[in-house]
Amino acid sequence: MRYARYSVIVALCALAPAMASMDFYSYRKYVPWNDSVELYAKQWLGYSQLESSEVTVTPKGGYLDIIEDAWISSDLTQLHLDGVTNDYFFQGSLPIPAKAAVTGVQTWKGDTLFRAHLKPASYLSDNRYPDSASVHQALDSRVILFQQNTSSGYELTLSRLSLGERKHVRIRYMLPNTGGGSASYSIPILFNTPNGARPRFVTITVRADSGDLSYNLVTGQGEIQLRDSSSHIVPYQSSFNLLYAPRVSSTMHLTSFNQGAWAGTYLMLNTALTDTIIARLSKPIQTVFVWRWNSENGIVEYDQYMQLKGLSAYGYQLVGQARAIRDAAATLARSGNRCALIHSVTGRSDYTYTSPELDDSSQARLDAYLAQFDEQTLYQRYNKTGTPQPTWVPQKAPGVTEIERGRTEFVSALSRAADLLVDTSTSFRHTVVVSAGGVYTSRPKNMRSTVDSIFAGLTVYSDNAQWLGVDVGASVPSMYEQGLQTWAGYYFPSFSPVTVQLKINNQAQPYSFPMSGRSLGTLAVALRTALDWDTTLQWIGFDQNGVVTSSTTESPQVFRTPMDSGLAKVWARDESHVAEKEEVYPGGTFGIVTKATYLQATMADMYFDYTETVPFLADEEIQAPRSPVKRPVSAACRQTVSVKISGAMLCLESSHTLRALRVFDIHGRLVRTIDLRKYGAGSGSFRVPLSAIRPTGASSIFVVTIEGEGIHQSLKLTAGGIQW
Amino acid sequence: MVGRIAKVLLTTAVMALAVATEGSAASPIHFSVSGMIGGTSSEVAATGLMADYFAPTARTEATRSLRGGVECEALLWKWLGVSLGARYQQAGQHTRTTTVLYADDVFPHEFTSSIRMDYVAVPLCLKAGISAKRGWILARAGVSPAYLLHSKAAWTIDGVRVEPGTMRMPDVRIDTYDMSLIVGAEAGIRLRNNGVFALVQYDRGVHNIASGLSGKAYNRSAGFCAGYRRFF
Helix, strand or coil, rough: HHHHHHHHHHHHHHHHHHHEEEEEEEEECCCCCCCCCCCEEEEEEEEEEEEEEEEEEECCCCCCEEEEEEEEEEEECCCCCCCCCCEEEEEEEECCCCCCCEEEEEEECCEEEECCCECCCCCCCCEEEECCHHHHHHHHHCCCEEEEECCCCEEEEEEECCCCEEEEEEEHHHHHCCCCCEEEEEEEECCCCCCCCCCCEEEEEEECCCCCCEEEECCCCEEEEHHHHHHHHCCCCEEEEEECCCCCEEEEEEEECCCCCEEEEEEEEEECCCCCHHHHHCCCEEEEEEEEECCCCCCCCECCCCCCECCCHHHHHHHHHHHHHHHHHHHEEEEEEEEEEEEEECCCCCCEECCCCCCCCCCHHHHHHHHCCCCCHHHHHHHHCCCCCCCCCCCCCCCCHHHHHHHHHHHHHHHHHHHEEEEHCEEEEEEEEEEEECCCCCCEEHHHHHHHHHCCCCEEEECCCCCCCECHHCCCCCCHCCCCCCECCECCCCCCCCCEEEEEEEEEEEEEEEEEECCCEEEEEEECCCEEEEEEEEEEEEECCCCEEEEEEEEEEECCCCCCCCHHHHHCCCCCCCCCCCCCCCHHHHHCCCEEEEEEEEHHHHHHCCCCCCCCCCCCCCCCCCCCCCCCCCCCCCCEEEEEEEECEEEECCCEEEEEEEEEEECEEEEEEEHHHEECCCCCCEEHHHHHHHHCCCCCEEEEEEEECEEEEEEEEEECCEEC | CCHHHHHHHHHHHHHHHHHHHCCCCCCCEEEEEEEEEEEEEEEEEHHHHHHHHHHHCCCCCEEEEEEEEEEEEEEECCCCCEEEEEEEEEEEEEEEEEEEEECCCCEEEEEEEEEEEEECCCEEEEEEECCCCCEEEEEEEEEEEEEEEEEEEEEEEEEEECCEEECCCCCCCEEEEEEEEEEEEEEEEEEEEEEEEEEEEEEEECCEEECCCCCCEEEEEEEEEEEECCCC
C-alpha cells in the first residue's frame, strides 16, 4: 500500500512538468529519525501567483523572438511550521515550446539586475544541507538557475526572495516555425500556474509590419490583423496564437556569418506539399463513382435487450462509404479533376441519383447529395420503415427474376458511367464501383465481356463490390491488369505522383527531401552550409516505379537578414537540423540552453549598466551568454624530480633530462652552476656530492634550482636536510 | 374471458343437472361413457416475432397427428347434455425444406423447422341437438383446458440441428398450460346400450402459449374422431 502511494506520487511528479507550475519553497531544520544530526531540507510553502505578464514578440521571418516579463509573488499555504529559515525561493517547471531556443533569463532585486550566465551542465542537488550557512551559500548561487532536464522539461529556480515580494523575471527565447509557409505559432504564458490567482489581463506586444512580417493575432476574443507594432491588452489566457498573414506556402529565412564558431550560411525552410503542387505534378483524370446499395432494409435495427433503435452495422457502412466517396471526390476536385456519382439501389430500376453530366459543378452536386447520408439523416429516414427483423429470421432467397433484374441494373449503371466519361481529352477516365451490404451469391454470372465492351479505353475499379447475380470480381479487370495504384482509399490510374521530391540547390550540392505524394504535409528544416543557397524550390513527382512524372518550381517568400544570430541559435537548438559540419556542443557555442548548458546567476552577477554591450547578439538583447569554450586538454602530468640525500650525496632521479643545478645563497645571488652531465649515475639518475654544491664559506641555508627539459624546480637545502 | 366462459358453461351444466334431478321421474338423466380416436391438423397462429418463430418461411404447414380420449356424458334431456373428458392431442406446425438467406450472410442455406407440443386436455362441453332411440346428432361447445406434457422445437440449417438461444434460433419458452374454445358436432347410431359415433371439432386457443419474443401465439386445430359409446 505504501509503495502504491509512492508510485502515484511518482506518476504525478512525472506529469508535473507538462503542467507548468512554479511553487514557493524554503528550508526547514529537522532531525532525521535515525540520526541525531540536524539537517536543513527543502520545504514547500505554497504556490506562486502570476500577478502580471507582458509578452513582446518580434517576428523575424522563420522564427519569433519572444521576451516574456512576469511578475510573480508567493501564495503562502503552509503556515505555522517550526524551524523554517528565512531563505525563500521559487522553483518549478516552465512550458517552453518544443524546439524553442532559450537564450537568457534575468531578474531584479529592487533596482539591481541579476543576469544569468551560461555554464556547462552539472548535477545540482538542493534537497538538504547540513547547516544554515550551506543553505545561504547554495541560494546565493541560485539567484537564477534555469536548466533543461529532459527534451521538453525545463526547471527555473529564483532565490533570494522576501515574503510577498513581487518578483520580476524576464525570459527570452526564439520560437521557430515548425510548419509550412503559413506559419502558426502557439505562444504560451510561461508562468501560467495551475494553482493560485492569475492576472485579469496580459499585455501582448507584437512588432509586426504591413509587409512581409504582418501577422494575425488570435486570442480568446477573436482574430485581429496586425499591420504595425502595437500592444494589446487582452483578458488573461494561458496561450495565444500568431498566424502569418500573407498566404504563402513556402518561406526561406537566410543569414550568414563569415567567421567565428558559428560561421556558415543558415537556412530555415518552411514549406508544404499542397494540393496546388500535387495538381501541377499530376495528369488530369475524370472519375465516376458507382455506389450500390444491395438492400434498403436493415438500415435501422432494434436492440431488444437495450430497447433502443439505432443504425445497424449496415447503416454505418453506408455512412462510412458516403464519407469516403465525398473525401475522395473533394481531393480530386482540389487538384482540378472532375468527378460524378451514380447511386443505385437494388430493386429500383431507375437510379436514385446520377450526375447529369461530368462538369466543373458535378463534384459540388455530388458532395451535396452525399452529405445527406449522415447518421442522423439515415436514422430519421429509415426509422419508420418498420421494426427490422433480427438476424435469425430467414429471408426469402431471390428468384430468377430478381437475379436477372440485378444483372440488368449492373449493366445499366456501368453504361451510364461510361456515358459520363465521354471527354477523351483527359489523360485518364476512371470508374470506381463501391457497394454496401451483401448479396445472394448463388448463380453469379461472369460478365467480363460486357464490362470490357462498356469500358473500352477506360479503367474501372471494384472495391470488393457485390452485385446481385453478378460475379463482380471476375467481371471487372483486376487492378494489376490495369496498372492501378492506391489513392485516397481506392485504386486509380497513375495520375498522381506517388513520391514527391523537394530539391533545394546549394552552391556546393543540391539537397533533396523525398515526401509521400499520398499525404499532404509540411516540412520545416534548418540547414547550415558553407556556401549560399538558391532561393528556388524544385518539386519533382515520381510514379510507383520511380519514374519522373512531372516537375515544377516554386519561389518562396524569402527573409534575408545579415548576421541573424537568432536563426543560428534556432538552427543549433534543432536536434534534427542539417549540417555539413555537425556541432558537438551547440549549447555553449551558440549560447542557448540545452541539456548540456544551463543559465545561472549568483549574487555576484549584478548589473547596474543596462547598456552593456553584449557580444554575438544585438545591444537590445537581454542576455548574451558567453559560453566557456571547451578545448581538449591533455592529461595532467606533473613533471617532478625525486630528490633525496644519501650520505654526503644529493641523489636526483627524473624521467626527464636534467641539465644543471644552480645554487643561490639566501640573498638570491647565484654562487655556483653545476653541470649534471658530470654526475650521471644511470638512466635519469644523478649523484652530486654535497661538497660540490655547498660553496666554501657559505651559510648553512641556500637554494638550489634543478633545470632540465621542461623542468624548473627549486629546493632549499639546510643543514638539516631538504625543504621544498 | 376464458374463465368467464368456463364459469358460464359450468353454471349452465349444474343448473341443467339440478333441473333434471328435480324432474327425474318424468325425465331421467342418461349417462354414457365413450372412447374415441382420430386425427387432427394443428397449427399455431402467431403475431410479431412469434410468427417468425413458428412460421419462419412461407412454406410452413400444419402438423397432422393422432388424438384420442375418453368422455363422460350426461344427457339431461333428449336435446341437452353435458360432457367432461380427457384427451391426448398434439399441436404445432413445421416448415418444409426451403432455401433461405440471412441478413448477415450472403450464402443460401437449406432450412427446415418443426415444433410439436403434446397436451392432455380436459374438455368440458355443453351439447344440444336431437337424441332419439336409434341415434343422435348433437352440436357441442365448450372449453378445453390443457396441460403441456412435452414440447420440442427443431430447426436445421443445411442439415445441421440448430440449438435454441444461438444467433440462428431464439430461445422461446412454451407455456405449461393452454386453454381453447371448442365447437363441434357429433352424430351416432345407438343399438340398445351401445353406440358408435363420429365427431368433428375445432379448437381455437385463447391462451398465449409462448414467451421470449415479441408477439403472441395461439394453438389452432381441427380434428375428426370416431368412437364407441356405452349408455347406462
